[in-house]
Amino acid sequence: MNLFIKTIVCLAIMLAGKCLFAQNTNLLYVELLVDQNSLTIQQEIVFVNTGTDSLSKIILNDWNNAFSGKNTPLAKRFSDEFVRSFHLAKPYERGSTTEITIIDENKSFLEWCRPDKHPDLIELTLHEKLGPNQKIKFNLTYRVKIPSDKFTKYGYTSDGGFNLKNWFLTPARLEGNVFCRNSHFNVDDSTNAPSDYYITFKLPQHLKLFTDLTILTSEKKGKHTIYTLEGKDRTDFSIYAEKNITFNRYKNEIADVYCNLKDNRLDDIQKAVIIDKIVKFTNENIGSTNHSTTIVSQVDYERNPFYGLNQLPGFISPFPDQFMYEIMFLKTYVNNYLKNNLKLNARDDNWIYDAIQVYIMMKYIDEYYPDMKMMGNISKLKILKGFNLFSLDFNEQYSYYYLLMARKNLDQPIGNSKNTLLKFNEQIAGKYRAGLSLKYLDDYCGNNLATKSIQSFVAMNQKQQTAEKDFETILRQNCPNNIDWFFDIIINSREIIDYKFTEVSKTNDSITFTVLNKTGVKVPIPIYGLKKGEIVFKEWLENIDCDSTITMERKEADRIVLNYKNEVPEYNLRNNWKSLKEYSFNDRPIKFNFLKDLEDPYHNQILYVPTLEYNLYNGLMPGFRFHNKTFLDKPILFDVNPAYSTLTQKMIGNFRVVGNQFRRDSNIYLIRYQFSGQFFDYAQDASYIRFNPMIQFFKRPDNLRDNRKESLVVRQIIIDREESPFVSLEGRNENYSIFNMRYANIRTEVKNHFGFRSDLQIANSFGKAAVELEYRKLYESNRQINLRFYAGSFLYRKTNSDFFSFALDRPTDYLFDYGLYGRSETSGLFSQQYIVAEGAFKSQLDTPYANQWITTVNASVNIWNWVEVYGDIGALKNEKQAAKFVYDSGIRLNLVTDFFELYFPVYSSNGWEVGNGNYGERIRFMATLSPNVLVSLFTRKWL
Secondary structure, eight states: OHHHHHHHHHHHHHTTTTTTTOSOEEEEEEEEEGGGTEEEEEEEEEEEOOSSSOEEEEEEEOGGGGGSOTTSHHHHHHHHTTOOTTTTOOGGGSOEEEEEEEEETTSOBOEEEOOTTOTTEEEEEEEEEEOTTOEEEEEEEEEEEOOBTTTTSOEEOTTSOEEEESOSOEEBOEETTEEOOOOOOSSSOOOBOOEEEEEEEEEETTSEEEESSEEEEEEEETTEEEEEEEEEEESOOEEEEESSOOOEEEEOSSOEEEEOOOOSSSOHHHHHHHHHHHHHHHHHHHOOOSOOEEEEOHHHHHHSOOTTGGGSOTTOOOSOHHHHHHHHHHHHHHHHHHHHHOOSOTTTTHHHHHHHHHHHHHHHHHHHOTTOBTTGGGGGOGGGTTOHHHHSBGGGHHHHHHHHHHTTTOOOOTTSOGGGSOHHIIIIIHHHHHHHHHHHHHHHHOTTHHHHHHHHHHHHHTTSOOOHHHHHHHHHHHOSSOOHHIIIIIITOOOOOOEEEEEEEEOSSEEEEEEEESSOOOOOEEEEEEETTEEEEEEEEOOOSSEEEEEEEOTTOSEEEETTTOOSOOSOOTTOEEEOSSOOSOSSOEEEEESOOOOOTTSEEEEEEEEEEEETTTEEEEEEEEEOOOSSOOSEEEEEEEEEOTTTOSEEEEEEEEEEEEOTTSSEEEEEEEEEEEEEEEETTEEEEEEEEEEEEEEOOSSTTSOEEEEEEEEEEEEEEOOBTTBOOOTTOSEEEEEEEEEEEEEEOSSEEEEEEEEEEEESSEEEEEEEEEEEEEOTTSOEEEEEEEEEEEEEEOOSOSTTSEESSSOOOTTOOSOOSSTTOSSSGGGGBOOOOTTOOSSOOSOOEESSEEEEEEEEEEEETTEEEEEEEEEEEOTTSOOEEEEEEEEEEEEETTTEEEEEEEEETTEETTTSSOGGGGOEEEEOOOHHHHHHHHHTTTO
16 A cells, blocks of 8 residues: 555656646556456546536446456347357456445545446445536545456456456546446447546566556566556557567657567568558548557457458468558557547447548558459459459448348448447448448548548547537538538438439430439439440439439440449449440340359349259259359349259259348338249159248347347248159148248347247148247356247148148158158158257157147256257147157257257157167257358357
């Protein structure tokens, strides 16, 4: 305590006079206890009421305490995004803030509490109200348990180092007379009030400290090193404690940069040249910084990497080494630069950070790498010239990532609070849309609008706390035109923009054309005239309400194109151009592409890809798939997959035609119309034809982050089967048609999963209804229980066959919905394939079917990692028989959920399964070869 008092006295003398003008002041004495991964902190806070009303309470941010349990807002966020590491973590891996004591200047204890639903905030109650412009001083002592860095990249590291961010208590941002009560959601948007920081940091000598604060002194005392740090007018900062120095210093006349980005292919001189260039470029285009020291760390880059580059394996390097390093450094440096210099509400006004960052990155590429392609040097391979993916300019990829979500009807207004955005929107699509939007406004207004506005806004932030309205005011002042549409539509709505040509006529000197506004959203859009691919004119079209007919000078153009350079974040670019040549058979000619490609707005694409499938009756089935599905969803899709059966030596295959009706302003956000058919063998020397007209309705809640999904499917299944000498087709089982209606309501995340499904089937020979309930719970002990309930009953039945009966352990799949490799097998390996459907028993019992009703409960609980114990109980009723009670139990190896699982029966209604002969034939397996199932396991955390 003596050292703390001395530190406070010295700093108070040194800063006398300066503190009179500071908004808030934080003086901290911190000691790092390495063996406990914790900090002991003694702190003095001088808080100034910058509001216009008196305050009786002060809110302190305590984001480190967000790691204290499995039910905090941060833990819920992890669960919603299917991040299991936090919930499965050991107690010592989590963080917390404890032993908090707060006293005022009069040595009186101040009462404090954690507000409801905000365990990472502290509400401090004052003895007396604090008037406007008045200040209060209070002292705190507390202990910080540092979390592992595996959750957010910040915390203690596996090699004994520490990456520290948001680890201390500090006043929250005061907007007007209201404190921001923002919990930690792992989206880099802390709302700390601006403050001057003076820190004494004590750590063992085997660690060395790096920070973007100013290091005033460092002094060795015994086994420790004591650093004194200073940061003026800061809202955030980072501290790194490492055993070995990984940061290199790069200093020029503008900034002092410490960087440890990983790249072993460039030497220090090459890196220094790159960093000098980017620092100067940023200073010229954004403005000077108040903070000369900037840290660009590998941790910061990994938290917000450049999407696309980070998806490539390490051995693949399509870009020059220098370019890779530049992009990594540029993205991270600009992000940290803005976080250090803008005093915005980083949660509510986040689009401004994103817009400036991406705009600067795009401008940098335009200036230094105008010919760089999205896929780098790979684009130079002649074999890839026909692919739009490899011909796209580097900066054009931003629009495609935005459209990836817009075409799925999952885009959100970029003006929304950051914590409300889907992960893909928050980190990629929304971020890129913000940058594109600022560039759009810059192109429309001209006069270097964006750069001037950014520089003015940064200068304003050096003097005061700012908000979105301040940036809006600056943009309006620098643009001569009315730009209400920019804020109302581009920033604060999810309205889509889509213009197209209808009628076009021409003479040698002029063009007359009609532009249709398909969505009714009025924003400016440019029209270009091209001659042999070169631009001969460009004009901005404004106030196109429904449709407008326009005449302009032709200037020898042979093609006119709306939004040619994609300045406008438009929903559909495929209807944006018209040929002015004398003979133009098709404005968008057909183009064939191998495998898959990005959408090409100037061609009708047909993609083809070789396929290879397998089932027991057709053997290997090589074929070719022809479809028009690019990486972006389309309103009309077709998919045709003819194949050759190596066993039957005949042509087989399937087809599908889909129409997607996206409803932007409805909870029923998608209606899908589909007609499909397939022709395969269902038994040896016996084929089937299946036709399936279908309508699907998809519903979602207003909050897109809610993982609830509802759907209703209405379809007719028409089956025509050949007779087989190996399968008995009794009664009406040969050819049939079934009306089927299914409803599903499912909500899922890491900790909890609940699903409800209902199924109604109506046919000439039967009618049946069923319901299914699923529940999964991951407990605090990391024990997970899975429960499933199924009940089904016949409404009527006019057949003596069990073909349409409820199945206890394996459905007959008369609807041909499941990927059964030997659907007619009753013995052998293929009969052991397991499908979670109907009764879902794992043991094969003496009564496999029910022709009146069935009810079952399936349960499992994990005992170690992916090893689970399962048990099933049920009752089933057949005509002229008493209801029968059945059960089974065993071990489940849940190797890859829904993709590859093994079931080992132990005890059932048959008795001891293990003791009976031919045990290998009783083992069940689940194996899914569909890539869509595996891909969904990785994409669900983004959507």
